[in-house]
Amino acid sequence: MRILTGNDLRSGAVVWWNGSGWSLFVDDAVDVGDDAEEILAREEAARRVNVPYAIEASIDEAGHVRPAHIKDRVRALGPTVRRDLAVPTADKTGWDWVI
Amino acid sequence: MGNARDLGTSPDEVQFRFRDDEPVDHGTVTVDACCDQTNATAVRIEPGDDARLILPFLYRLALVEVNFPVFGDGRGYSAARILREAGFTGELRAVGDIGIDQLSHMRRCGFDSFAPDKRLDEDAARRAFATWENVYQRAADARRTIADKRHEA
Amino acid sequence: MYRYDQYDQAMVEARVEEFRDQARRRLEGKLSEDQFKPLRLMNGLYLQLHAYMLRVAIPYGTLNSRQMEALAMIAEKYDRGYGHFTTRQNIQYNWIRLEDAADALADLASVEMHAIQTSGNCIRNISSDHFAGAAADEVIDPRPYAELLRQWSSFHPEFTYLPRKFKIAVIASEKDRAAMRLHDIGIRIVRNDAGEVGAQFYAGGGMGRTPMIAPLIRDFVPIDQMITYAEAALRVYNRYGRRDNKYKARIKILVHELGAEEYIRQVEEEFAHLLSVGVEPPREELARIAAHFTDPPFADGPKTIDRSDPDFALWVDRNTHRHKHDAYVSAVISLKPVGGIPGDATADQMRIVARLAKLYSFDELRVMHTQNLLLPHVAIKDLKAVWTALDAAGLGAPNMDTIEDIIACPGLDYCSLANARSIPLAQRISERFAETGRTDVVGELKLKISGCINACGHHHAGHIGILGVDKKGVENYQLSLGGSEAEDVSLAKITGPGFDEDGVIAAVEKVTDVYLAARADGERFLDTYRRIGMEPFKEALYG
Ligand code: SF4
Numbered sequence: 110m111r112i113l114t115g116n117d118l119r120s121g122a123v124v125w126w127n128g129s130g131w132s133l134f135v136d137d138a139v140d141v142g143d144d145a146e147e148i149l150a151r152e153e154a155a156r157r158v159n160v161p162y163a164i165e166a167s168i169d170e171a172g173h174v175r176p177a178h179i180k181d182r183v184r185a186l187g188p189t190v191r192r193d194l195a196v197p198t199a200d201k202t203g204w205d206w207v208i
Numbered sequence: 209m210g211n212a213r214d215l216g217t218s219p220d221e222v223q224f225r226f227r228d229d230e231p232v233d234h235g236t237v238t239v240d241a242c243c244d245q246t247n248a249t250a251v252r253i254e255p256g257d258d259a260r261l262i263l264p265f266l267y268r269l270a271l272v273e274v275n276f277p278v279f280g281d282g283r284g285y286s287a288a289r290i291l292r293e294a295g296f297t298g299e300l301r302a303v304g305d306i307g308i309d310q311l312s313h314m315r316r317c318g319f320d321s322f323a324p325d326k327r328l329d330e331d332a333a334r335r336a337f338a339t340w341e342n343v344y345q346r347a348a349d350a351r352r353t354i355a356d357k358r359h360e361a
Numbered sequence: 362m363y364r365y366d367q368y369d370q371a372m373v374e375a376r377v378e379e380f381r382d383q384a385r386r387r388l389e390g391k392l393s394e395d396q397f398k399p400l401r402l403m404n405g406l407y408l409q410l411h412a413y414m415l416r417v418a419i420p421y422g423t424l425n426s427r428q429m430e431a432l433a434m435i436a437e438k439y440d441r442g443y444g445h446f447t448t449r450q451n452i453q454y455n456w457i458r459l460e461d462a463a464d465a466l467a468d469l470a471s472v473e474m475h476a477i478q479t480s481g482n483c484i485r486n487i488s489s490d491h492f493a494g495a496a497a498d499e500v501i502d503p504r505p506y507a508e509l510l511r512q513w514s515s516f517h518p519e520f521t522y523l524p525r526k527f528k529i530a531v532i533a534s535e536k537d538r539a540a541m542r543l544h545d546i547g548i549r550i551v552r553n554d555a556g557e558v559g560a561q562f563y564a565g566g567g568m569g570r571t572p573m574i575a576p577l578i579r580d581f582v583p584i585d586q587m588i589t590y591a592e593a594a595l596r597v598y599n600r601y602g603r604r605d606n607k608y609k610a611r612i613k614i615l616v617h618e619l620g621a622e623e624y625i626r627q628v629e630e631e632f633a634h635l636l637s638v639g640v641e642p643p644r645e646e647l648a649r650i651a652a653h654f655t656d657p658p659f660a661d662g663p664k665t666i667d668r669s670d671p672d673f674a675l676w677v678d679r680n681t682h683r684h685k686h687d688a689y690v691s692a693v694i695s696l697k698p699v700g701g702i703p704g705d706a707t708a709d710q711m712r713i714v715a716r717l718a719k720l721y722s723f724d725e726l727r728v729m730h731t732q733n734l735l736l737p738h739v740a741i742k743d744l745k746a747v748w749t750a751l752d753a754a755g756l757g758a759p760n761m762d763t764i765e766d767i768i769a770c771p772g773l774d775y776c777s778l779a780n781a782r783s784i785p786l787a788q789r790i791s792e793r794f795a796e797t798g799r800t801d802v803v804g805e806l807k808l809k810i811s812g813c814i815n816a817c818g819h820h821h822a823g824h825i826g827i828l829g830v831d832k833k834g835v836e837n838y839q840l841s842l843g844g845s846e847a848e849d850v851s852l853a854k855i856t857g858p859g860f861d862e863d864g865v866i867a868a869v870e871k872v873t874d875v876y877l878a879a880r881a882d883g884e885r886f887l888d889t890y891r892r893i894g895m896e897p898f899k900e901a902l903y904g
Contacts, residue, residue: 119388120458121412156390159408179834180773184410188455188774190702190784194441208782208836255604280399280482282522286599289519293638309383309400316518339379342368344512346640347519354368354512355642358649 110140112174113148114181115161123184123196124158125174131158134198135185138166138174173200182207216252216273217303217323224311224333225321227299232271242269252303259287266296274319276304285317292318292348311336318348362423362725363508363653365473372515373470376477380404381463388459403483403521405476406462410777415457416479417469421489421507421531422450422728424474426715429726431472433711439465444711445775446696446704448768448819449528450488450728451479455775477515482523484514484595488530490538491729494654495691495737497683501558503533503550505651506587509642510548513588520595524602525610527595528567539730540846542566542575543822545612546594553581560587564594564624565616568816572852573613576621578628586632589641593631597624657723662688662742676748676759681739688741692722694734694751695758695766699795700788703769704732713754721747730819730846732768733761764799764806764873765791768819772812772829773836779812781829781836786810789866803873806886807845822846824887825872826853827865838865842872842898843890854895857903868902875901 113126124131125138126148132138141148145163152158165177176182186207187195195204216236225231236252237245242262250271253259262269272291274284288300299321302314306324314322315337342354352360365373380400387397401407405416417432424432432452436444439461440454447453457465469475479486487507494502510529514520520527530539533550541547547563559581566575582590601619603609616624664687668674681690694714696704706714714734718726721743727735734756739747751757760766767790770776772783787810794800809823813830820826826841837859844853860868873886875898880889890898 116408116412119460121408121456123411153394156388160394177834179836180410180777180779183773187411188784189782190774190788258600280522281604282482282520283600283604285519285522286596293634307396313516313518313521335382339375340372340516341375342371343518344372344515345517346642353642354372355646358366358368359643359645 110166110168111142111145111163112138112166112176113141113145113152113161113163114138114176114184115152115158118156118159121159126152126161133196135174135176136172136198136200169206171202173202173206175206179208216250216271217301221303221323222301222321223324223327224337225299226315227320229299231299231321236271236273253284253287255281255283257287259290263291263294266291266294266298269296269298271299271301272296273301273303273323276302276306276310279305279307279310285313288314288317288319289348308332308336312339316343316345316347316349316351362425363420363504363650369512370470370473373473373475373477374467376404376475376516377463377466377470380466384459384463399481401462402480403478404462404466405479406457406459407480408777409455410773410775410779412456413459413462414775415454415462415465415476416447417452417454417474417476418479418486419450419452419474419728420511421487421493421504422491422730423489423493423504424726424728425724426719426726428472428474429711429715429718431468431474433708433715435465435468436708436711438468443705443707445702445771446706446728446732446734448730448732448770448817449486450491450730451486452728453771455771480526481521482525482527483521484517484523484527484529487511487514488528488539488544488730490532490534490536491727491735492538492682492691492737493533493727494656495682495684495689496534496536497685498536499534499685500552501533501550502651502654503531505647505654506533506548506550506560506584507531508650508653509588509647510591513591513642520599523595523599524604525607525612527598527612529591535848537846537848537850540819540822540850542850543568543572543819543846544575546591547575548587550584551581558584560584560590562590562594564628565613565621567611567613568819568821569611570608570814570816571611571613572816572821573617574850574852575613576616578621578625584647585644586636586641589635590628590632592640593628593635596631596635597627601627657725657738659686659689659738660740662740664688664741666741666744670745672752672759673745673748676752676757677744679759679763680761681744684738686738689738690741690744692736692739692744692747693729693761694736694756695760696733696756697760697766697791698755698758699765700792701755702784703767703787706734710754710756713750714756717747717750731761731766733766760800762805762807763801764794764803764808764869766807767791768807768809768823770811770818772810772818776812778815779829780831781812781838783810783812783818783827783829786827786838786862786865789862790869793866793870799873802877804885806873808869809844819846820844821852822850823853824885824890825869827869830859832859836862838862840865840868840872840902842895843887845887849887856895856899871901872898
């Protein structure tokens with residue numbers, strides 16, 4: 110699937126497109142299919158997000174969204190060396206899938 | 209001068225000008241043409257041009273345009289200073305991709321007229337020209353530097 | 362140390378207001394990201410993997426306790442309670458909000474600090490020898506010259522849109538503790554036979570994709586022409602440095618493609634011209650600046666150290682450096698606890714360090730390019746008290762220049778350009794060597810890790826260097842050997858095919874095995890490598 114991500118313009122926080130807005134949680138990301146370019150252009154113009162881009166991702170058996178590239182997996186949770194600062198998620202698999 | 213008009217900016221495109229003389233009302237020629245021709249009075253410098261090539265002709269030049277196709281290419285700043293350091297007193301016009309945030313540095317390098325591709329907000333530009341009440345370096349504007357002020361008698 | 366006068370203060374304040382306006386225009390949509398990016402970068406604000414990152418300049422690595430306290434305050438007020446000290450003697454905050462950035466800069470300005478030109482294609486923060494003003498071996502304190510260059514390079518009207526970033530280092534000792542020849546311009550302040558002070562210029566060094574050691578371009582520039590010469594060197598670069606390819610735009614490529622001789626010829630011509638124009642600051646300016654760097658009131662005192670506590674004795678041996686006054690030493694504060702994140706310090710640690718500086722080091726602190734901190738002037742009689750306080754704060758690791766003193770860039774944990782993580786490698790290697798007791802056996806061994814080819818972790822200059830690469834989406838690490846950033850400067854050579862994370866840690870152990878088996882008396886790892894060459898190491902790794 111194709112999902113959208115970027116950083117919040119004001120705070121810089123990593124955000125994911127959930128179909129109607131930008132979420133802090135990667136699990137909220139939705140498949141945008143062929144609409145990626147249109148949504149990206151509209152959202153960047155509206156200044157809700159900074160330098161957004163589309164990436165490949167998949168959904169695992171438990172329904173969690175898994176970005177394809179390691180860089181976006183690190184972005185999804187936070188620095189692997191500061192797990193105390195991680196984005197809080199309901200994902201019980203913890204960090205196993207990131208690296 | 210053939211199609212020279214097409215090459216340069218016209219006086220109407222100049223948004224800011226810090227001179228009292230009449231602007232040159234004809235177009236500019238390339239550096240190559242300037243060096244070949246004996247009568248050109250206005251020339252346009254592109255980023256890759258060597259500004260020093262036109263130094264022998266400064267006596268007859270009333271206008272030098274320096275083009276900034278993209279603002280991040282800073283070669284034109286050196287070109288401007290080189291011309292001023294050689295004693296050029298004619299109009300030195302920055303043209304092209306020029307934003308508010310480049311104005312004060314350009315002014316310091318000797319530009320005294322500005323023809324940005326996109327017209328700039330007048331208030332913001334006025335503030336930008338006045339950003340630095342004091343300056344650290346000697347440059348083409350001959351302002352007294354901070355160090356000069358620190359050590360004046 | 363240098364203190365701002367009203368002019369310096371007004372400059373940084375004007376810059377804060379200028380940036381406040383730019384950030385407002387960005388948030389209001391009057392500036393696109395393309396337009397805003399170069400402006401925020403010139404104020405040290407990046408967009409990194411997780412958030413905006415603010416890089417604050419610490420000119421030539423010198424700061425006082427009040428400034429360190431302000432850095433701690435900013436870490437708490439605008440960030441998540443910590444900061445990261447870098448190989449450019451700067452500090453980076455990883456979680457700054459764009460909306461807060463101007464306020465953070467205003468707080469910095471209130472203690473004579475800024476983030477100006479810590480990024481962008483301009484002249485960056487000037488770095489220097491961390492032992493400047495304290496080392497027994499220096500010709501003269503290099504910092505007044507660095508400060509003169511700082512002022513000259515700040516908001517330089519001609520050199521704000523260079524082909525690429527530009528880094529200058531200034532030292533004044535035969536010893537090179539600032540990787541001087543791996544800078545775009547390296548300056549060594551020297552005295553000639555007549556005893557006059559001058560500047561020796563090197564140009565075209567650098568790490569990154571194409572590492573190069575800067576050749577000497579001028580043996581002696583009279584000190585009252587130093588700025589003019591620097592201006593000439595920069596002008597030639599600004600005019601002729603390549604702009605068609607970002608990866609070939611650094612001055613090292615220009616010097617390499619022109620050849621040092623031709624570059625020198627052009628600089629000399631420009632220099633002669635600029636001398637006639639007159640761009641040098643008035644002579645008295647250097648004297649005014651130098652007056653800020655006079656020695657603090659050193660006092661005679663005991664010169665011997667009570668070594669009865671073996672932990673303390675080890676720290677003294679490893680982490681202190683000879684001072685020009687024999688009742689003092691310089692004391693390195695390690696930011697490399699075993700298993701820790703190299704260069705990170707919490708706000709609390711910053712405050713403790715600030716307090717120690719006030720009590721025991723004439724209110725002075727340094728940031729080292731090795732991502733450690735330094736108390737430059739500690740009286741020998743106070744050393745035990747300093748160590749006790751550091752140790753209690755987790756800052757007393759006795760490991761300067763050992764394999765635990767690893768330089769590691771932020772890597773894929775923070776950096777948007779990274780291919781692989783650097784920090785976890787550093788953590789695991791330091792743990793492994795500490796556990797097995799090998800740190801001590803191996804002695805001086807500078808290990809440096811970069812998460813990508815940009816080489817912020819100086820891997821080309823490591824006795825052992827590790828470079829993270831991307832192997833089809835998986836982290837992979839190239840090992841290299843034989844680099845040095847010091848006066849015996851050299852570039853490391855790649856051993857061969859890369860390794861995964863476990864593999865590269867094992868490989869580091871194997872190379873130290875080879876060294877231990879082959880070393881002659883008194884040889885450091887680097888010396889042995891230089892004597893026996895790459896082959897035995899390759900054999901052990903791949904044979
Ligand atoms: S070396 Fe690469 S990964 Fe490391 S900090 Fe520099 S740019 Fe980022």
